Amino acid sequence: MDFKGVRAMNTRDLKPRGPWRVLHTSDMGTYFRTGTWLFGDPATPEDIRAWVAQLAQSGVDAYVQEVYFDGFSMFYRTDRCDYGETENLSRFDQMMEDGVNPLDIYVDEARKQGMPLLAGFRMNDRHGNNEAFFKAHPDWMIEELGHGVNFALQQVQDWFFAIVEEVPDRFDVDGIELNFTRHGFCFPPATSAESHLIMTDLMRRLRAMLDRTGETKGRKLLFGVRVPPSLSGCIDLGFDIPTWIDEGIIDFVAPTSYHRTDYNAQYDEFVELARRTDCLVYPALEGDVPGRVDVVSMDQCRAAVHNFNGAGADGFSTHNYDAYTWGQRRSRLLPGVAENYPAALDRFKVLKDASTVAAGNRHYLFHPLFPEEHFPNGYRGAPIPHIKAVLPRNTPDASANYRFRVCEDLPDKVDLPVGHVGRYSGTFNSFGKIPGAWLIFRAIGMVPGDRIKVSLNGIEVPDEHIRHIWFQEGRPHWEGRTLPPFTECRLTLTSPPGVYGDNILGLELFESATDAKGDIVVDELEVIVHVDD
Incomplete structure (x- = not known):
């Protein structure tokens, strides 16, 4: 029998490090979407405060609010890029016209709740929403993928750096998270793997910026990354995780699949690297069930987190967990808002404790994340193996x-x-x-x-x-x-x-x-x- 791919598990007795067990990432504005069931239209500071307080009450230890995607800022305006005037984000226009930045409210309420708040940046979102930007910078685009900028270009690095730099300088955030799973490629596919030195130089530059800004604020600003759930997959895309960890560039890494929880990923390979340093590891729990118009059950959540714990992770993060609030938009078959909010957030109280996870039933799903018959080119061009x-x-x-x-x-x-x-x-x-x-x-x-x-x-x-x-x-x-x-x-x-x-x-x-x-x-x-x- 071929035992290729089997890893010896040397991590089962490791205890989690650091103060966080649940790192919640709000993916753009997907938790409120359209409608007024969660945030009013126009939204008020009280809406934001109630949401952040609910996260804290549900057991969230740290919160990443994404503030940038596809060349757009969110929850604040800037002269360094356009603002995302989408249907769901326009509800904040009145607040900003009144001189209040929504991001300031997020930060202030998180601090009141004793919960660190980091600003999240999608590295290379390729939803293709920012048509004006694409037309203004056609030479910046990765032609093979249609959308997405080429980080091999110095002007792209400088432009992105300026956007990120402003946020910790202007707002009292506790750090930043770069989301590399939106959407994988930062370089042309043919040259991605060999471009890792370019991305590592940018990462060093961002680390130095955070250290300078943190020194002026009297505290360390954290730097986290959300990356594909295998080291080889990261290397193929030009993301040199071992170097980022060994040099102390990053404070945490969140191995994350594209949209669906990967129960089969060998997260211990990240843990073994990170345990040589103070870098923490937070694999991602996602809301969707692969191949089904459904959201993960509590038994399926327990199974995923039980595997994370066995791999020696320091806790878990969430990604696209906001799928629990999409029911009224997506399908009558998908459980709706009333059933799952805020109950789905309260699951964190159970999932953050390894003993309560182990005390409950578990249901592991080993399904193709993106079946090749429906996704012949992977997820938005990013290769996703169809295991069979x-x-x-x-x-x-x-x-x-x-x-x-x-x-x-x-x-x-x-x-x-x-x-x-x-x-x-x-x-x-x-x-x-x-x-x-x-x-x-x-x-x-x-x-x-x-x-x-x-x-x-x-x-x-x-x-x-x-x-x-x-x-x-x-x-x-x-x-x-x-x-x-x-x-x-x-x-x-x-x-x-x-x-x-x-x-x-x-x-x-x-x-x-x-x-x-x-x-x-x-x-x-x-x-x-x-x-x-």
């Missing part, structure tokens, strides 16, 4: 593997006693669930008559221990990502053969159904853990 195990029918004894990570001390057995009428007769946990752990995977193209061998970490799982469910009609769009006919395979998950950390699901096609066509593909896997309390 493929069993080709035309290859005798074909085999394939799928790596998945669960930082779980799995049970050595799962007891499922059955009474005389064939019903479960055992105990239930305090959540009303049967204690145990289960592995579920979907084999697309596997039909009745196909026979596959299933192994876990090189140990074969007897076929009679696997329940096969044939979905002849596949999965319809109202249940999420559409799937052609598939077989769902379910089995109890114990140790052995399961292990804490990275596991390898092995598959081998040893008998193909008559007249069956097409490969068998597994790209969705889930692990459900019900605690025994």
